Amino acid sequence: MSTLPAGLELRPLHIPSSIDAPDAADFRDMVRLRNLVYAEISGHDDSSMPADELLPLYQPQPEMKRYAWIAVFRGEVVGRVGLDLPQEDGARTAFWLIELRRSSWGHGIGRAAFAEIECVARDEGRTVLQSWAEHPAAEGPQLAAPTGFGAVPEDHAARFLRASGCTLEQIVRVSALPLAGARPHLEALLAEAEAAASGYRVVQWTLPTPEEFVDAFAWMKSRMVTDAPSADLEFDEEVWDAGRVRRYEAGYLDAGRHMLVTAAQHVDSGELAAFNELVIGKDRTAATSQEDTLVVSTHRGHRLGMLVKCAGLLAWYDVAPDSPRVLTYNAEENRPMLSINERIGFRPLSYEGVWKKVLA
Numbered sequence: 001m002s003t004l005p006a007g008l009e010l011r012p013l014h015i016p017s018s019i020d021a022p023d024a025a026d027f028r029d030m031v032r033l034r035n036l037v038y039a040e041i042s043g044h045d046d047s048s049m050p051a052d053e054l055l056p057l058y059q060p061q062p063e064m065k066r067y068a069w070i071a072v073f074r075g076e077v078v079g080r081v082g083l084d085l086p087q088e089d090g091a092r093t094a095f096w097l098i099e100l101r102r103s104s105w106g107h108g109i110g111r112a113a114f115a116e117i118e119c120v121a122r123d124e125g126r127t128v129l130q131s132w133a134e135h136p137a138a139e140g141p142q143l144a145a146p147t148g149f150g151a152v153p154e155d156h157a158a159r160f161l162r163a164s165g166c167t168l169e170q171i172v173r174v175s176a177l178p179l180a181g182a183r184p185h186l187e188a189l190l191a192e193a194e195a196a197a198s199g200y201r202v203v204q205w206t207l208p209t210p211e212e213f214v215d216a217f218a219w220m221k222s223r224m225v226t227d228a229p230s231a232d233l234e235f236d237e238e239v240w241d242a243g244r245v246r247r248y249e250a251g252y253l254d255a256g257r258h259m260l261v262t263a264a265q266h267v268d269s270g271e272l273a274a275f276n277e278l279v280i281g282k283d284r285t286a287a288t289s290q291e292d293t294l295v296v297s298t299h300r301g302h303r304l305g306m307l308v309k310c311a312g313l314l315a316w317y318d319v320a321p322d323s324p325r326v327l328t329y330n331a332e333e334n335r336p337m338l339s340i341n342e343r344i345g346f347r348p349l350s351y352e353g354v355w356k357k358v359l360a
């Protein structure tokens with residue numbers, strides 16, 4: 001392991017069995033710093049999560065090996081560090097994060113944490129390290145993505161990432177839709193999509209997924225990493241079966257989070273052709289998150305993306321009537337999906353860079 005700056009401890013994160021357990025203090029600190037760092041960067045609390053809702057996502061899963069640390073500097077917890085290793089056969093990728101509160105930047109903590117991440121990734125036989133970083137809009141020099149779509153300011157995080165040997169590969173647009181007053185527009189768009197999508201019907205469920213749809217849902221989930229635009233990033237192909245769907249669902253259900261899945265079913269074959277996920281935590285007055293959306297490649301061209309999004313958002317008024325807005329994340333080069341979102345009324349809020357380092 002490399003030498004750490006004086007006063008820095010990278011302490012492996014202990015995962016408690018319950019958030020109220022006496023040994024849960026470090027986990028609670030990790031979540032506190034997570035939320036603080038996101039608020040410092042974005043200027044809002046929409047990405048905040050309570051510790052008890054995050055804990056189920058840290059329980060061991062056969063599909064992901066997870067390393068996590070808290071950064072303790074001069075006796076104070078200042079951030080968190082993480083490394084996720086997909087467990088697919090032959091996996092090459094590793095996904096990492098270093099999130100430090102602003103007052104602790106510039107002391108070499110990031111550099112030391114990245115050295116540790118690289119060391120563990122190498123020991124684990126991983127060669128492709130990837131990470132997402134939000135870069136708030138700022139004046140000054142900008143760094144363009146090689147996709148030709150989007151740029152981010154050359155801010156402290158970008159300088160750190162480049163100095164660490166990472167390259168910018170893709171821009172992700174974070175967009176928000178205010179829910180108040182959107183219903184008439186959504187109804188009009190839904191009617192238009194329904195007219196174009198003859199031969200399909202909408203099916204919706206809250207978790208857990210009904211037994212009859214589990215295998216089809218598993219297959220659509222497996223297509224997310226293969227079918228979404230991924231620039232020059234690398235993703236190991238994921239195998240999903242019913243067991244993996246149930247473990248994925250437990251991450252929401254055990255946390256008391258609510259997910260609505262809206263799918264389009266091809267009437268003649270019974271196949272599921274598209275889906276969309278909307279999620280909110282126990283605080284139903286918080287922002288909603290639009291998670292995965294996919295139209296299966298053989299079913300494209302029937303407005304199914306618009307269909308499942310509008311049907312989901314309209315149903316959401318009954319699930320979380322006090323949620324003020326919906327957030328969504330899309331690759332800046334994903335024009336078909338951005339066009340749907342823009343028509344619905346989503347507007348850009350901020351941009352993330354997706355960074356990659358290939359280890360020799």
Ligand SMILES: CC(C)(COP(=O)(O)OP(=O)(O)OC[C@H]1O[C@@H](n2cnc3c(N)ncnc32)[C@H](O)[C@@H]1OP(=O)(O)O)[C@@H](O)C(=O)NCCC(=O)NCCS
Nearest residue numbers: 097098099100105106107108109110111133157159160163
């Ligand atoms: C980005 C972040 C992790 C950097 O951590 P940090 O502790 O401030 O960084 P360090 O003090 O180790 O490094 C800072 C400086 O050293 C440089 N540096 C870092 N690693 C280096 C290396 N291997 N070789 C040469 N220079 C290096 C950086 O470019 C930077 O220089 P600058 O001050 O001229 O911009 C931190 O700012 C942060 O948590 N930001 C918010 C979250 C985020 O964006 N995370 C990144 C991806 S998950």
